Amino acid sequence: MNGISEILGINFVVIGPTLALLFTTLVLLFCTITISTPVYVKKYISFVGILITLFTIFLKFGLFARDGITSYFSEKILLDEFSLVGNVLIGLVLLLTFNSFWKTSEVIDNKTTEALILILMSASGFLLMVDAENFIMLFIGLEIGSISLYALAGLNRGDQLSNEASLKYFLLGSLASCILIYGVALLYVSLSISGVYETSIAISFIGPDNVPLTSLIGLIMILVGLLFKVAAAPFQAWAPDVYQGSPTGYVGYMAAVAKASSFIVLARLSAISLRFILDKFDLFFTAIVILSVLAGALFATNQTDIKRLIAYSGVIQSGFILSGISFGVYGISASIFYLITYIIQLIGVFTVFSIISGQLSSDFKISNLSGLFKENKFLTVTFSIFMLGIAGLPLTSGFVSKFILITNLWSYEKYLIVTVLMLTTVAGFYFYLRPIWVAAIEKTDNSIGKIKISISDKVLLGFMAALTIYFGLLPNTLVNITRWMVENYL
Amino acid sequence: MFEVTTDWYLTLSAILFSIGFFGMMIRKNALIMFMCIELMLNAVNLTFISASKHFGQIDGQIAVFFVLVVAAAEVVVGLAIIVSIFRKQSSASVDVLNVSRG
Numbered sequence: 273m274n275g276i277s278e279i280l281g282i283n284f285v286v287i288g289p290t291l292a293l294l295f296t297t298l299v300l301l302f303c304t305i306t307i308s309t310p311v312y313v314k315k316y317i318s319f320v321g322i323l324i325t326l327f328t329i330f331l332k333f334g335l336f337a338r339d340g341i342t343s344y345f346s347e348k349i350l351l352d353e354f355s356l357v358g359n360v361l362i363g364l365v366l367l368l369t370f371n372s373f374w375k376t377s378e379v380i381d382n383k384t385t386e387a388l389i390l391i392l393m394s395a396s397g398f399l400l401m402v403d404a405e406n407f408i409m410l411f412i413g414l415e416i417g418s419i420s421l422y423a424l425a426g427l428n429r430g431d432q433l434s435n436e437a438s439l440k441y442f443l444l445g446s447l448a449s450c451i452l453i454y455g456v457a458l459l460y461v462s463l464s465i466s467g468v469y470e471t472s473i474a475i476s477f478i479g480p481d482n483v484p485l486t487s488l489i490g491l492i493m494i495l496v497g498l499l500f501k502v503a504a505a506p507f508q509a510w511a512p513d514v515y516q517g518s519p520t521g522y523v524g525y526m527a528a529v530a531k532a533s534s535f536i537v538l539a540r541l542s543a544i545s546l547r548f549i550l551d552k553f554d555l556f557f558t559a560i561v562i563l564s565v566l567a568g569a570l571f572a573t574n575q576t577d578i579k580r581l582i583a584y585s586g587v588i589q590s591g592f593i594l595s596g597i598s599f600g601v602y603g604i605s606a607s608i609f610y611l612i613t614y615i616i617q618l619i620g621v622f623t624v625f626s627i628i629s630g631q632l633s634s635d636f637k638i639s640n641l642s643g644l645f646k647e648n649k650f651l652t653v654t655f656s657i658f659m660l661g662i663a664g665l666p667l668t669s670g671f672v673s674k675f676i677l678i679t680n681l682w683s684y685e686k687y688l689i690v691t692v693l694m695l696t697t698v699a700g701f702y703f704y705l706r707p708i709w710v711a712a713i714e715k716t717d718n719s720i721g722k723i724k725i726s727i728s729d730k731v732l733l734g735f736m737a738a739l740t741i742y743f744g745l746l747p748n749t750l751v752n753i754t755r756w757m758v759e760n761y762l
Numbered sequence: 763m764f765e766v767t768t769d770w771y772l773t774l775s776a777i778l779f780s781i782g783f784f785g786m787m788i789r790k791n792a793l794i795m796f797m798c799i800e801l802m803l804n805a806v807n808l809t810f811i812s813a814s815k816h817f818g819q820i821d822g823q824i825a826v827f828f829v830l831v832v833a834a835a836e837v838v839v840g841l842a843i844i845v846s847i848f849r850k851q852s853s854a855s856v857d858v859l860n861v862s863r864g
Contacts, residue, residue, distance in 0.1 A: 408825045415832045419839050426843055435847045442843050443795050446836055447786055450802040453829060454779055457809040461772060464817050466825070 437517025452497025643719020
């Protein structure tokens with residue numbers, strides 16, 4: 273018995289986090305259907321489920337320390353540095369957004385359990401996605417995660433914007449999935465492979481110069497499918513509408529989890545599958561990076577809705593992160609650093625929004641922030657820290673991440689991209705500082721009254737703001753972690 | 763006279779995928795766009811099956827099962843979303859979805 277499961281590589285610790293989340297959703301479903309459970313019990317169940325998930329992620333570190341990089345389930349699931357960091361990131365996103373998505377689920381009428389189940393299922397799908405070695409597995413994980421997110425965007429059914437966001441997200445997201453899976457099929461047709469490591473082995477076997485055009489197109493289609501999910505231009509059209517229309521309490525989670533997992537997968541593809549032919553994709557990546565930062569900056573300047581502004585800023589940040597991923601291993605470590613710090617700021621910004629404008633609101637104008645500073649000092653200060661972090665002001669983590677990224681690109685001699693990125697950073701201060709100006713400095717007659725913040729929100733916001741400052745002053749720990757992540761792939 | 767080789771199937775699936783893709787770009791009706799997505803997924807299935815038959819491997823055929831399951835799941839969620847919009851404005855055209863723009 274033991275022999276067979278060892279040969280097949282069946283190991284339940286590796287998919288432990290996914291199983292833990294799945295089990296939590298089943299318990300929630302059971303509690304809703306059979307016995308009428310009070311709402312706070314559901315809260316504890318889902319919170320304990322997330323804690324157990326974090327514990328199983330911790331167990332994976334033990335397995336990794338013992339066995340190193342290993343494939344499981346007959347080369348379907350991979351345990352390497354990328355999957356560990358991806359797991360930790362998704363666990364962190366769940367933990368940091370738990371408060372805001374719980375509050376949103378509480379006020380959404382009669383759909384508390386549905387919302388929780390959708391969120392936990394999507395997290396389990398994305399966990400599967402960052403663990404996947406086989407591309408089919410990657411596709412399934414991506415779909416489990418995304419389909420839950422489509423439904424989550426439209427959960428506030430009374431609101432027309434929410435419906436609209438859901439349909440747009442669904443149509444464009446499915447198109448991206450179709451493109452991705454057709455890329456996998458083309459790769460299978462041309463080289464009879466469908467795995468991350470198989471790709472690099474096949475390419476080194478036939479030689480980088482003899483790679484058939486079909487498999488190059490296939491790889492590009494896989495990359496396009498993933499770039500859709502991170503909203504890099506020219507595939508960014510869905511992001512502003514979805515961010516604007518979805519219930520504010522969920523947007524932080526939706527944006528962060530999709531970005532984190534897709535970028536981890538992109539980093540792994542770039543470090544392993546494409547390592548011998550990365551220079552063939554130079555033009556593709558350069559075009560996407562420059563388009564993303566320019567289109568994001570161009571559209572962000574004239575937004576009146578602040579959630580759309582953050583969406584377009586997300587397009588710019590995608591360009592930044594992608595620029596590191598696409599040009600080599602040191603760039604990948606810089607990008608992962610950028611990704612981690614950006615996700616903390618993103619979640620922080622959306623937590624502030626959901627506190628100010630209510631959990632279910634879809635529209636949120638910049639002018640709604642006016643006079644925030646008068647009565648709500650804490651909210652304004654944390655909001656400003658997050659915005660300045662995204663903008664990249666010194667003393668915040670945003671500056672350090674941009675600095676590391678650009679110095680790395682400089683050493684790869686990508687002068688064109690460096691110039692564009694620097695200019696965008698400077699231009700970005702205009703639209704990042706405007707909401708802060710409206711909230712804190714501009715004089716206004718109808719300022720926002722005192723907003724009650726719960727203790728948990730206060731602790732969370734303080735923690736995220738402290739992290740933003742901490743990584744800006746002492747980035748060494750995180751830099752070492754990201755260096756450790758890539759040192760096997762040099 | 764004509765021998766039907768794997769190439770024919772692959773070409774057919776590429777044509778089907780392109781039809782789905784351009785339909786997605788051109789058509790405005792959400793249901794038609796939805797059908798285009800299904801068409802593209804089935805083109806992927808055809809590619810997998812013909813390649814699998816060509817190589818004499820089982821991998822591609824297994825992949826088809828997974829793609830089919832995913833397509834079914836997408837149908838469920840997608841139709842639910844379209845129905846919930848249709849109830850509000852009695853039209854499935856994406857032209858009326860113009861509240862959020864900028």
